[in-house]
Amino acid sequence: TGLRFRSAIVTAVYQKSLVLAASARAKKSTGEITNLMSVDAQRLQEITNYLHAIWYALFQIIISSYLLYLQLGVAFLAGVIVMLLIIPTTAAISKYMQTLQRALMAVKDERVKVVYEVLSGIKVIKLQAWENSFTNRVMQFRSHELNRLRTYIYARAGSSMVFNGVPSLVTVTSFFAYIYMGNSLDVGTALTSLALFNILRFPLFMLPAVINTLVEAQVSFSRLEEFFTMDEREPVTAGPLKETAILLQHADFEWDAAQDTDAVENTEVGPILHNVNLKLTDGSLVAVVGAVGSGKSTLLSGILGDARCAKGQVHRFGSVAYVSQQPFIQNATLRDNITFGLAFDHARYQTAIRVSSLLEDLKILPGGDLTEIGDKGVNLSGGQRTRVAIARAVYQDADIYLLDDPLAAVDAHVGSDIFKQCIKTALNGKLVVLVTNGLNFLKDCDSVVVLEQGRIVEQGPYQILVDKSDGVLAKMIESVQETPDKEEDTDGRHDDDDEDEGEREHDARQRTESNRSDVDTDEVANAALISDEDRSTGDVPWSLYKVWIDACGGLGMGFMVIFLYILTNCANMASTFWLSYWSENATDMAHSQFYYLYIFMGLNVGVITLVFVQSLALYVTGLRGSTLMFNQLLTQVLRAPMSFFDTTPLGRIVNRMSKDVYAIDETIPANWSMLLSMVFSVITTICTVVYVTPWFSVILIPLGILYYASQRFFIKTSRELQRLDSVSRSPVYALLTETLEGLPTIRAFGVEPQFAARNEYMLDRNQRAYFLNISANGWLALRLELVGTIVATAAALFAVLGHEANAGMAFAGLAGVSLSYAFNVTQNLSWIVRMSSMVQTQMVSVERIYAYTTMEVEAEMKAEPIKQLELENAKWPSQGKLTFKDVDLRYRAGLPRVLRKLTFTINANEKIGIVGRTGAGKSSLVVALMRLVELDGGQITMDDVDISTIGLHDLRDKVSIIPQDPVLFSGTIRSNLDPFDRYGDDAIWTAIKRANLHQAVTALDDKVDERGQNFSVGERQLICIARALLKKSQVILMDEATASIDANTDRLIQESIRDSFKDCTCLTIAHRINTILDSDRILVMDKGSAAEFDTPNQLLKNPNGIFTNLVEHWRDEKNSP
Template sequence: MLELQEIGPQRKITVPYIPVPSRSPGFFSMLFFTWVKPMLLLGKNLKLEQDDIPILPDEHLIEHENLTTYISKHRLFKALFLSNWKLLLLVTILGNIVVVFDFSSPIFIKLLIAYLKSEEKPLSIGLYLLLGYIFVTLINQLVKGRFSWTNQLIELKVKSSLSNVIYSKLLKAASIPSNLGVNILMVDVRKIYEGLRDLNMFITCPMQAGISMYIIYQQVGNAVFAALGTLIICIAMDMFIARRVQRFSIRIMSHRDKRIEASTQMLTNIKMIKACVWENVFKTKINSIRASELSILRLIKLFLATSRFFFWVIPSITAAIVFVYYTVVMKEKLDPEIAFVTLTTLLLLQDSLQDLSWLVSQLLICVVSVRRVQSLIDLPDLDEPNKGDKILMKNCTFAYGDKNILKNISLEVKQGEFVAVVGEVGSGKSSLLNSIMGELKIKEGFINVPDNIAYAPSLDSWIQNDTLKNNILFGKPYNEAWYLKVLDACCLIQDINSLPNKDLTEIGERGINLSGGQKARICLARAVYADKDIYLLDDPLSSVDTYVAKYIMNKCFLNVLSQKTRILVTHRLNILNKVDRVILLQNGSIKNDSSPDKIKIIEEIKETSRVEIEEPAPQQSKLIEKEEKVLGRINSHLYIDYFKFSGGYFFPFLAVLSMVLWAITRMIGDIILKNWTTNPDGIDEYLPLYLLFRVGGNIFSYIRALLMMAVVGISASKFVHHKMIESFIKAPVNLFYDVTPIGRILNRLNKDLNSIDENISGAMAAVIAQTCQVASMVTIGLIYFPIITLLLPFLVYYSLQIKELYLSAARELRRFEAISNSPILNHYAETVSGIKIIRTFQQNENFKQKNYRLINSNSRLLYSQAACKCWLSVTLGLLSSTVLWVLFSLVIIFRYNVPIDIVGLSLAYVVPLPHNILRLVGDWANLENQIIAVERAKQYIDIISENPNEISSDKNLQDWPSQPSIQFKEVYMKYRLNTPLVLQGVNLFIEAGTRAGLVGRTGSGKSSIYLCLLRLVELHAGTIFIDGVNIAMIGLHKLRSAITLVPQDPLVFSGDLRDNLDPCKIKSHEEIQEALREVNLSKFSIDYEIKSDGSNLSAGERQLISLGRAMLAHTKIILFDEATAGIDQDNDLKIQEVVKNKFKGCTILTIAHRLGTVMENDVIWVMKDGIVAEMGSPKELLSRDSLFRNLRDNFN
């Protein structure tokens, strides 16, 4: 069980707090973002809760998005532009205003130096200069606030609307590749809104560069063309690098898709993977994909760092060229006014070129994601069949993808008719139902289907993570009388009464809190409660015992649904005399269609032996645990952990040292420039030194970028992923997977890991760089302009106070937002797995509404996050402006006491100081928000683990088990500490080589036996011996390698058939071919490509593959958990004969649903209420009044 310790004070409300929506504040409250102040104060003084977060304004609700309208007429990028054009226009206008105002700094430096040079100008001129500066900077800060806010709104709107478009496509698409969904939602959507958000920079950056060039021209004349050359070189270099980054981005997204698909397969099938000892197979596969992904990511980081280096070093070289050209060629004097105004403007030019470089790379990456989302949108929608009052097909051919599944189907089913569909495994029975539901593409023929259909699957039962009652209601209004009638007809009343909270019991993700039979009956009850005209029943009786099957047939199919049209896929031949028609399918075609008395179907099979008993389900009222979050300040150990993850402190130390050296060389270079301006004739002396220190400084900056992003960042990413996968593999099924939704885990492996991959190292590098930048500015200020010491404490103190106020709320908002992504992923995954049922039951709108609620919940958090960021920006901006106003006042007052060259150097460093302190605070706040991804990843790195896979004593068991006997001695088992006992003192002994059957009613404890044998759940008390050895004293891999499990729900994963049969790649081609022949799958080639979750195989074929694995395993203990439930009886009998011969001498324990499966066993154990109620041979148990005999008699 995952336990997170809460940090921070307990919540004690002393003043009532009413969340303030953004539409109610006045003009100034919106202008200065003071409407978020109550939430910030609450976050600082108390523990912020979700109820304290301001509501989302109506205009930002997903219900009001218009992207869907535009996307039906235009390609994605144009649709995004048209649906957001007002915000994009506004942000472009605001961005241009910001650019114009940003140039106030070099202009005012020029005017101030000119004023200080002239002793004749009165003080009033200086005061007017000060007032102008105050006005310009005040307006600039407020416009920047609106600019940032508009950008955040674009991000919010694009994210929510795109997420909705993707989900809406899922509901109507014929098929969606399983590897696309999660990555598109969590990664591609983010890259698209980041690219669209910054689209305005295509106008603002060239404008900023143009103004910079003009100002430089005003200062140095024709020498500006050296700067123009810089611009051309930078753009050419940037385009070269950006194109390569785009190519790498396409490749890295492909690898991420594969990694998420493989991770999803591992997580959803973890129980079987542990049982088969395939952990290393999947870990190797996932880590191999991850290694390829990180190698490409490292190249991207190298290219981006190189790009940044050129954008830093070229302006420095350009400055030197400009000054040389100005002094040598133009024979002009380089004075402080010209030198430092030019230098300051070149820094602005550098910023614009760097932003343009970043923008081009981001947009090219955005284009990759746009194409991926567009490819999803372009997928064909499901074909809507013609509507009519009955099912009618004429010469129809249906296909799944490019493969024809059903051929020449002609069928007419009248209202109220009861039709059975039979046939061998893979004959097309389930596909026939899918064609009626419209889930298959019709290639030829005519089909007419009513739209009032209900569908009930069996082996592929779909259960929502909700209460049992809500799974049955499935969006329909509650009608108590009808509800109780349905429960009775589906034989669920006894099961419900055995649950702790009756029908309000939470039944867990994928129904893990239920037996297979219970899941099948809940799916049936959902269909019956819907009260439709047509019922498509995909073998719902295969997972229930004989008594229940007989009860459902009489009470449900022949009574409650007697007036409905019913099409039943079944392998139970004894019920065929109760239907109106029987359709026999063979190789995707109808071989026979007539009344039961006219059709002969494998008459030699004795159905009376086909008595079935369900497997147990643990009784738990609350299963899925709420996702918790750590509260309060970021623990400083997270940074230490991150550096440890990256391999230690050496490379981070080198990165810090590089930035310190960068700051020192930059200062020395500018001091050399100051001296050059006072001695224009010393060009031979100063120019080489200036270039040495400026270029050398940029090389140190490049080293810092390489170390942090390409070394530290990649190493940490590799370690975190490796440790998370290792933790997931080692996590116990009952204590972790049974209480943790898969979507929550995928959120860690996707969004959080992506943040670690791409953001944290860059955020750390920015903090290091900005800290050194501020330190260098403070140093110059203290040396040449000591008056700054009066303002510095004030600036630092209030900056830290503002930062702390912001972070107290921002941290919690970031955590809430991270958590809010998990339900979105869960809902998406749940929809993918249940899409046929959702569409058939016409629940699309209800699921869309739930998606709306989840997206709006996430948007509400993003909205408040954005407002807090803008409040921080405006508040710190105004604080820095106030400091500059005071600084300008001091400069004006002390103008006669400071040399002009020192004023130029000092202002070049001191004027940007408040802004750089603001950026440092912002960068630090961003780092704290990003490091939460490490916090969340570490929570799952530190989860509880199973007992060791290998222990030293395993080497003494080389030939174990030689005599595979099994003994249970006073065995007690429960799933978790807060759940009831499932096994209550089980005692049994199975001799080596015995074929034993385990039977019993639902909840009796049968499947718990194999969970204990495989130690998938550890014992509460008692001991289990195999070949006389206590299995608790054996490593898990040694134990599980000695046992083969053939489950009812088989594991089939994407890849070829050989990989599925022999994942460890240790069997020969001939052995695999022989296994295929023995399980009647020889029609498939060994290289047959299986799609994700075996979607291109029938349920029976998937079970046969699982059986083939068992034949290749060659272990001495075999556990069958009704491995032939979805197989036709002819194949079942053949397979039983193969099992009898193939596993001769093995100890076989069969958890039986079909009594025919265990009738020839040596011994049968009958379970009841968690204990062994009786045992004996089948003949002995049938000869007396036994529970086993009662099971048999209930069917007859």
């Protein structure tokens, strides 16, 4: 039942995620949805183990109460009254626990959300030297979580005391009433009643656990109910292909919670696009242009149905293929990414590969098109990711193609080839809607749609719009033509972005091509990028128990907790023996019955108090351990090298920082508490039985062997099954994360059923281990019942055989105590094995966390104090002189070198343009300079200081980088620009204005959603530029900073950058040749080495030079008709 329950919930959560409306998706982060699938589904699975305990416990209570009534008469009604009075208290405690649990889960969601966000943007965090800021940010959420958890464990210990005290309270009250009514407590009555009270104790002991579980389940039910009732995406009116393929009539498009990828302003909550009227016919090529934030991406999203049509009508006729601005790449083979759920058709596949310019890439990738692509396409360049997305769209052979600025991620000649071979030729006869900032493509389009401030201001054939003297499009082109170089660049402005591809493709291509002689090719081909998750086998080593105990406070704290549990059981045993002594001396006139009763009451009060103290001590020490281990985990993960994040799926890391952290926070201490209680209870029972009937020790050893063999066999099996469960869970969560990232693409292609089936397949694989665990539990139950029956039978048998006629009441009392304990041993033995198994399997979470806390990390963040003082005194870097000397670099062991004997010197304040063909090594140069990967040989110096001798933060904090992929974090504009609060408002506003961002930002405390989704991609790039302008470093690295920005804004930004960074050393990776023609010198990279390095004029004098060839090719593209 539990297996099916979890399967149903996980499947329902996944399927709901596929249909969430944009407004609902904005309210639920990826981390929160992952928590529903991991923590909440797990809790509801676990509750099924207790469902039978509810009626079974009530049945035991009723039967035991009736038998007690036969023994004590109406006196037992006093105990019944106590139980009835306890019910409101129980209800109040449960309600309070539910409130605490809901609050705890809410802050846990927030913490998982920020952890996911930090891990998603880890590369930017490292490049900006922001680890400390984001560590503190996560720790703030963790602190809130711990405060809630601390309150919860105090309440849990209190509820444990109350619920454990109920049986004792009922016993004391019943005996008090019995004596008060003038009865004398004899041995038969006392011990029979005691046995019945002990039978009653177990269901009453179980009820709190059941109630706590039900409380937690109710919270999970509420959270799931909230999620399942969230708004779903409204499908667009669709049908078979018609002549009018897309028809928009007076349509207003909005994202509700400003969830758009192309919102005009982050503060705007109204429509992004207003009164859109658009009629697109089958077979036409339509370009959509406009400034940053004008609503271009929203228009495509509205056609797809992702942006909500608040007013008007949207009609779409025909199948759709979609290429998003930030391509969705699965963790699968390149072929699977292109076929995307369709059957493989060789001819169609070859066409898709050819027209998307991927043929050369397939020759370079280790396994060709069967090469595994990492999480989010980590081993592909930006251009490669876009071209894979284009190939995927072409392979679909759809009727309508929606292309969101794909040519901005490829270089000029590749962009031109794709436009001619793919868009104009392969897609000829299809309706193609092309969002672009490359104005040179417009003349080849059938019509152009111009957006401005959320409205269509012009639409029609290119020439007619250009001929309008006061037309918007005419002005856009005119503003670019004011600076010829810039205008010429516009042709390839966003096309040339794929030299970004070159840049990162360099990472991908050079890993296999640039130096094949360095590494055996077969070795590279056989090296899987994403390794399977490690799974330990055998016993959890004692060293890991010591790791957890040390985190909790050490052996001294552990012994103190154990002593409390021993003391509690001794006090409990003392109260039982005192009852036996009391009943034996019931007729003794030396003491009244109340004398014995008060001592009995005192012992029981002591037991109840000790139950609270022991539980609280264990929970608090457990909390201390989980706090320390999480701190170590977070610190170590954020300090892990980029190679770790390249080869480890995000879902796997999040799984350890959510489910495994939940285990050390709550599950492990709770299971240890139950285990210790049961262990010492059984030890007490065995000691009592042996004391009363020494002959019992004869069968103790054989019984012990049988029990040990059974539990060892079970625990070994259960532990391995738990490890299999943990390892097979990660792909389920990774798929959810991947799906949420690529939701627009998945919906556009209509492959939701395939993804849902993939989720079910992975879930089935995960559930196999749980099913086998259920079977193992049944196997164990049979053997434990046998052991328990033998113990009870042997205790009774030896008590009878060992009875001496003259022993009198004393022996009868002791024998009664012995039997009352023995009758409960079966249940206790069963729980010991189950708890032992659960503790061992949950300790796997400690093992998995410890594996991350001991992994290899980057170099030290800060240099030695003396070295730091030297740097500060020298105001390093004061000049920005850079020297590369024989630099070798490889990304990981086993991969070829991507930089080879790279040698050059850049003088202070020089402006250097870096160019090269795809895979030349441009991005690797930045990787080496920022020490994202340590050098394989050679030396890099900055102002004559070897950068390998200083701390990573000392280096990265002094260098500004504008990356090609803009990354924002939830928070505010201020926190995204200045996370350390180093700058005043005036300085921040100056940077915002210089970045031409002032129209999109109204206040520094404007909200930024997760991943900056309430800003367009272009606006996100402007924010990243503002970061660099604010930082004012001596060395600036620019990696295609304006790929998704319109031509006019780009021109303004380039001017601002030149002005702001005139006294800095600037390295610009040129994805568009015209942007670096005015550089002091040009560094031409080829196969990981500096092929050419001189002024532009000098390089152009070499007719056979690489730079000359690139410039001529660019001019040909620019001047082509």
